[in-house]
Amino acid sequence: MIVTKEKYEEYHTKNLVPTKWKIDCKYFEEQIHVFPFYQWGDTHTEFPRFACPLVNKTGTFHWDDQALGPLDRLNFLKEYPHYHNQVWSDDHVEKWREFMERDHKMEDLINETHFTKKTIACNIKSLDVIEELKPYMYRSLILKWDFLGHFKEHIDTWHPTHWFRLWGTTNPDGMVLRYNGKEETDIEPGRLYLHDSITPHEAVAYTDNVHQFFIAFEPNEQLLHSALY
Numbered sequence: 546m547i548v549t550k551e552k553y554e555e556y557h558t559k560n561l562v563p564t565k566w567k568i569d570c571k572y573f574e575e576q577i578h579v580f581p582f583y584q585w586g587d588t589h590t591e592f593p594r595f596a597c598p599l600v601n602k603t604g605t606f607h608w609d610d611q612a613l614g615p616l617d618r619l620n621f622l623k624e625y626p627h628y629h630n631q632v633w634s635d636d637h638v639e640k641w642r643e644f645m646e647r648d649h650k651m652e653d654l655i656n657e658t659h660f661t662k663k664t665i666a667c668n669i670k671s672l673d674v675i676e677e678l679k680p681y682m683y684r685s686l687i688l689k690w691d692f693l694g695h696f697k698e699h700i701d702t703w704h705p706t707h708w709f710r711l712w713g714t715t716n717p718d719g720m721v722l723r724y725n726g727k728e729e730t731d732i733e734p735g736r737l738y739l740h741d742s743i744t745p746h747e748a749v750a751y752t753d754n755v756h757q758f759f760i761a762f763e764p765n766e767q768l769l770h771s772a773l774y
């Protein structure tokens with residue numbers, strides 16, 4: 546399903562649009578911690594960023610899961626596999642810049658819609674509240690950041706996009722999310738928000754054990770009408 550800019554803007558009326566879905570954070574944290582959390586991505590691994598897959602390509606847990614990192618990096622590594630886990634040498638930086646400046650077609654890239662297999666972490670009782678969302682989920686993860694875990698400013702998709710994204714956190718007091726440099730306030734713990742990932746955004750954790758819900762999904766109109774206030 547491809548969503549036009551007009552349709553996208555009909556739903557993304559602000560950076561974070563609250564949905565009816567709210568996860569019980571205490572219950573969720575008790576249940577999720579039995580599943581494996583892996584290091585996020587293959588670069589900047591000095592930062593404490595971990596992830597547990599809810600939906601990936603295999604439905605299983607494995608350390609080299611393609612879902613566990615930025616997809617722009619994954620696409621870069623498909624072309625330049627020898628830079629995997631490598632430091633930022635001059636030629637590495639140069640190739641990365643050249644790759645990021647290219648006019649990519651979403652159809653040619655590995656993207657969120659290619660991840661459709663649920664892991665058993667998706668079945669925990671505290672996630673029963675999103676039961677009606679589950680058939681529509683694409684690549685989805687639980688992020689766990691400790692102090693200074695962060696994402697630098699970036700975008701995740703562009704018009705026309707093939708998916709929407711939900712975001713939420715268990716600890717809005719322990720982290721900051723900014724769009725175009727401006728901090729979001731009044732974030733409710735456990736609430737899932739429709740997140741505008743076409744607008745440049747960045748985030749950082751200022752404490753340990755900040756969990757974030759990172760859920761891509763097929764923008765089915767019936768589902769959206771049911772989920773948005």
Ligand SMILES: [Fe+2]
Pocket residue numbers: 699700701742746
């Ligand atoms: Fe993002």
